[in-house]
Amino acid sequence: MMDSPSYMLSKIAEKDNLTVYELFFGPNHPGMHGNFGYVLEMIGTEIVKVRPNAGHLHRGFEKLMEQKLWVQNIALVPRICVADPDPNEVAYCTAIEKILRVDIPDRAKFLRTITLEMSRLSSFLMGMGALAAAVGLYTAMNIMTADRDLILDLFEWLTGARVYHMFSIPGGVRNDLADGFVERLYKVLDHLEKRLIEYDKLLFENPIIHKRLKGLGYVSKEDAVKYGLTGPNLRASGNPYDVRVDDPYAAYPYLDVRVITQEGGDALTRAIQIRLEFEETINLIRRALKTMPEGEIRLNLGNLSALKVPKGEAYAKVESSKGEFGYYVVSDGGMKPYRVAVRGPSLPAGLLLAQKHLPKMKIDDVAAWMASLAICPPDIDK
Amino acid sequence: MKLDKESIIELLNQKGVEVLDLYPNQISVNIKKDNLLNHLVFLRSIGFDHLSFINAVDFIDEGEFELVYHVWSYTHKIHVLNKVRISRNNPVIPTIVNLWEQAQFYEQEIHEFFGIIFEGNKDLSPLFLENWVDIPPLRKDFDTKEFSVRLFGAEIRR
Amino acid sequence: MEDLKANDKRSYIDNLIDFFRKRSIWMLHYCTGCGAVELPPSMTSRWDIERFGIVPMATPRQADVLLVTGYVSLKTLKRIIKIYEQMPEPKWVLAFGSCTVNGGIYWDSYNTITNLAEYIPVDITVSGCMPRPEAVIDALQTLMEMIQSGEGGAYKKYKENYEYYKKNQDRVLRKTAPILGSSETESIYQEKEGNYET
Numbered sequence: 001m002m003d004s005p006s007y008m009l010s011k012i013a014e015k016d017n018l019t020v021y022e023l024f025f026g027p028n029h030p031g032m033h034g035n036f037g038y039v040l041e042m043i044g045t046e047i048v049k050v051r052p053n054a055g056h057l058h059r060g061f062e063k064l065m066e067q068k069l070w071v072q073n074i075a076l077v078p079r080i081c082v083a084d085p086d087p088n089e090v091a092y093c094t095a096i097e098k099i100l101r102v103d104i105p106d107r108a109k110f111l112r113t114i115t116l117e118m119s120r121l122s123s124f125l126m127g128m129g130a131l132a133a134a135v136g137l138y139t140a141m142n143i144m145t146a147d148r149d150l151i152l153d154l155f156e157w158l159t160g161a162r163v164y165h166m167f168s169i170p171g172g173v174r175n176d177l178a179d180g181f182v183e184r185l186y187k188v189l190d191h192l193e194k195r196l197i198e199y200d201k202l203l204f205e206n207p208i209i210h211k212r213l214k215g216l217g218y219v220s221k222e223d224a225v226k227y228g229l230t231g232p233n234l235r236a237s238g239n240p241y242d243v244r245v246d247d248p249y250a251a252y253p254y255l256d257v258r259v260i261t262q263e264g265g266d267a268l269t270r271a272i273q274i275r276l277e278f279e280e281t282i283n284l285i286r287r288a289l290k291t292m293p294e295g296e297i298r299l300n301l302g303n304l305s306a307l308k309v310p311k312g313e314a315y316a317k318v319e320s321s322k323g324e325f326g327y328y329v330v331s332d333g334g335m336k337p338y339r340v341a342v343r344g345p346s347l348p349a350g351l352l353l354a355q356k357h358l359p360k361m362k363i364d365d366v367a368a369w370m371a372s373l374a375i376c377p378p379d380i381d382k
Numbered sequence: 383m384k385l386d387k388e389s390i391i392e393l394l395n396q397k398g399v400e401v402l403d404l405y406p407n408q409i410s411v412n413i414k415k416d417n418l419l420n421h422l423v424f425l426r427s428i429g430f431d432h433l434s435f436i437n438a439v440d441f442i443d444e445g446e447f448e449l450v451y452h453v454w455s456y457t458h459k460i461h462v463l464n465k466v467r468i469s470r471n472n473p474v475i476p477t478i479v480n481l482w483e484q485a486q487f488y489e490q491e492i493h494e495f496f497g498i499i500f501e502g503n504k505d506l507s508p509l510f511l512e513n514w515v516d517i518p519p520l521r522k523d524f525d526t527k528e529f530s531v532r533l534f535g536a537e538i539r540r
Numbered sequence: 541m542e543d544l545k546a547n548d549k550r551s552y553i554d555n556l557i558d559f560f561r562k563r564s565i566w567m568l569h570y571c572t573g574c575g576a577v578e579l580p581p582s583m584t585s586r587w588d589i590e591r592f593g594i595v596p597m598a599t600p601r602q603a604d605v606l607l608v609t610g611y612v613s614l615k616t617l618k619r620i621i622k623i624y625e626q627m628p629e630p631k632w633v634l635a636f637g638s639c640t641v642n643g644g645i646y647w648d649s650y651n652t653i654t655n656l657a658e659y660i661p662v663d664i665t666v667s668g669c670m671p672r673p674e675a676v677i678d679a680l681q682t683l684m685e686m687i688q689s690g691e692g693g694a695y696k697k698y699k700e701n702y703e704y705y706k707k708n709q710d711r712v713l714r715k716t717a718p719i720l721g722s723s724e725t726e727s728i729y730q731e732k733e734g735n736y737e738t
Contacts, residue, residue, distance in 0.1 A: 027570065027571075027572075027616070027619055028568070028569075028570040028600065028619065028623055029598070030569050030596075030598040032571075033571075034571050034576070035570075035571055035572055035573065035616060055613070055615050056572075056613060056615045056616045056619070057573070057613060057616070058613050058615070058651050059611060059613060059646050059649050059651060059652055060649045060650050060651050060652075063649070063650065064646065064648065064649055067648060075645060076645060079574060079645065082574040082576075082577045083577065126577075126580075129580070141580075141584075142584045142585055145580045145581055145584040145585075145586075146581075146584055146585045146586050148581075149581055149586050152581075162578075162672065163574075163577055163578065163670055164669075164670070378574070
C-alpha cells in the first residue's frame, strides 16, 4: 500500500567489504524516550555516523504564543516539557514580571519554589526509571513510577491536574495550600527518603548499571561548558554551577541551596548525580516548608485577561531537572506577546553531543546514553 | 577574577558598543553586523563562556530582523543579550559556529523558521519541518490560523 | 459464558475467538505525544492494565492496538500511517485527548493536524488533556467490549474507503519527503509534488 520504498533497514554503502547500513533508531523504538529519532549509519553493531532526526513533536509553540493573550499562554507553556512542566510556567511568569518590574509576595515565591522542587522530584523519578529501564532493570522502573504517582497526587490536590499544573500566573500563584497539605507532603518526603535505600540496592549499587555505564559518553569539565550543557550534566563534569545559586529566582535567595558536583563526567556519574540531587531536593523542600512565611499569594494586577505588558524585553531562566530553561519575552505594549523564544535544556546534549558521542558506540548503549543525559525531545522540538 | 556589572559595562563602552542596563544580572548590547564576531570573541575572552541560545525577532514594521545572542558568564554571573539588527530583505549574517559548536543547531533552526542565512555555515538543512515550501513560519507575515484552516480544516473559534 | 452464545449474526466460534482476542491486547509502544506520560502509571503497579492482558509491544508487526497519544505533527503523521499499515489485522486505534479530535490547544498550529479520523480510522477517542489513567483503562475496557461484540471494525473502513483516506493523507503529506533512503527517492518525491497553494 505504501509507495515509499524504504523501511527500517537499508544498505547505503560498502566499506572494506563490510556493509554500511542505515538504522532508524526511533521514533518507534522501545529504547527511545519520546518521539525522537536518530538515523544511525552502522557497520555491524557499531555506529559510524549519526544524523539526528528531530521535529516529530514540533508544534510551533513560539508562533502559537504570539496568537494568544498573556494569560492564555499559561495553558500553553507547561506543554513544552511533559516530564518537568513547572519550570516553564515560572520562567514565563518571571519574564513577564521582570518587564512589568513588579516583585511578587514572598509566600508566592515559596509556593513556586515548592512546586518547582516537587516537579523536579517527579522528573528525577521518571529519569531514573527511564535509565533503569534502558539497562533492563525494570523493577526499579516500576517502583519509581509508583512513587512518582505520590507526587502527582499532591499536585492534583494543589492544582487540580496531575501533569500540567498551570499553577503560576503573572503576579503570583493561583491558590494557596489546602489544610493538611504540608503534613501530607512531609509524609511523602519521608517515604521517598526511605525508598532511596531501596533505589540504591536496586539500581545504583547494582553491578549491571556500573558495568554498562562506566566510561560511557564522557564529557570533560571544559567541554561541558563549551558545548552549553546545563543542569546535572554540567555538575557531573565537575562544574559547580546552578542557576538557583548563580542567578536566583523565586525563593531561592532565601534558601541555602547546596550545589552538588562530582568529578567523572561519564554516564555513571550522571546517574549518581541525579540520585544525589534527588536527596538534596527532598531536604530543600523541607527547608522551604519550614521557612515559608504567611501572607498574600499574588499581586493584584487587575483583570489578567486584559493584562497589558509595557514595551520591553526580558530573559528569565530557571533551573529545571534537566538544566537551564529560559524564556526570552519581547513585548510591544499590547495584549499579546510580540515574541516568546524558548531555550530548552536538551538541545546541546540531544543534537550536538549525539554527533560527538554516538560514533564508535555500540547500538546497545544508545538508549542508556540518552537516558543518562536526560534528553527530553519536546523541548528540542518545541 | 569576578567583575561586577558596572565594570563590564565600562569595558564594553570602551570598545565602543552601546550598552543598556536592563535588570540585575542582565544587560543588553546593541552591535553592528560587521562587529558581531569581534564582539563575541571579546566577550568570550573576558569570561563569557556559555552560549545559552540564539533567537531571532521579526520586526516587520521596521523591516528588520533582530538576532539575539544570549551569552552568560559563569565567572561574572551576568547575562548579556547581544542584539544585531539586519535587513529583512537581505537577511545575511556571519555564522558563529567556530566560536560555539552548538550554535550550528540554533542557526539551522533560525534559518528554518525565519529564513535568515548564516554565511559560512555549511549545513543549513531543515531540522524540524519536512519539505516546507511556504514562507518561513515564524515570520510575522505568516498566518498560522489561516494555514491551519486551509490545510487541516481547523474551525475558527470565537 | 452467556455472551458466547451464537446469534443470527455471529457463530459460537466467532464469539469464542473474539473472547480470547479481547483478553490479549498488545499495544504498540510508540509515544507520539504528551499523553504517553500517563502510560507508565497505567502500566505499572498502581493501575496495572496488565491484569486485562494488555502489554506493550515494541514492533508494529506484533501489535493489535495503536495508541495515538495526543497531538500529531506532520512528521509523526507520516510515521503513524506507516506503522498503521504495517500492523496485521484485526487492529484498533485509540486516540488520546482533545488534540486528536479537533486539534485541542494546538488547533491553529501550522504543523499539527486537527482531526486524526480523517487520516486513519479511529475506534475510540479518549477525552481530556491529558487523559487520566482511569480514562485510559475505561477506553481499553470499552475496546474489549467492542471486540467481543464485533463492533470494533474500523480497520475494515480503511480498506473500503482507502481512496478517501489516501486523498486526505496525500493532501497534507505532499509537503514531506522521506528521511531514510537515498537522495534519489527524495527527488522523486519532489517531482510528484507540484505547486502547493497556501
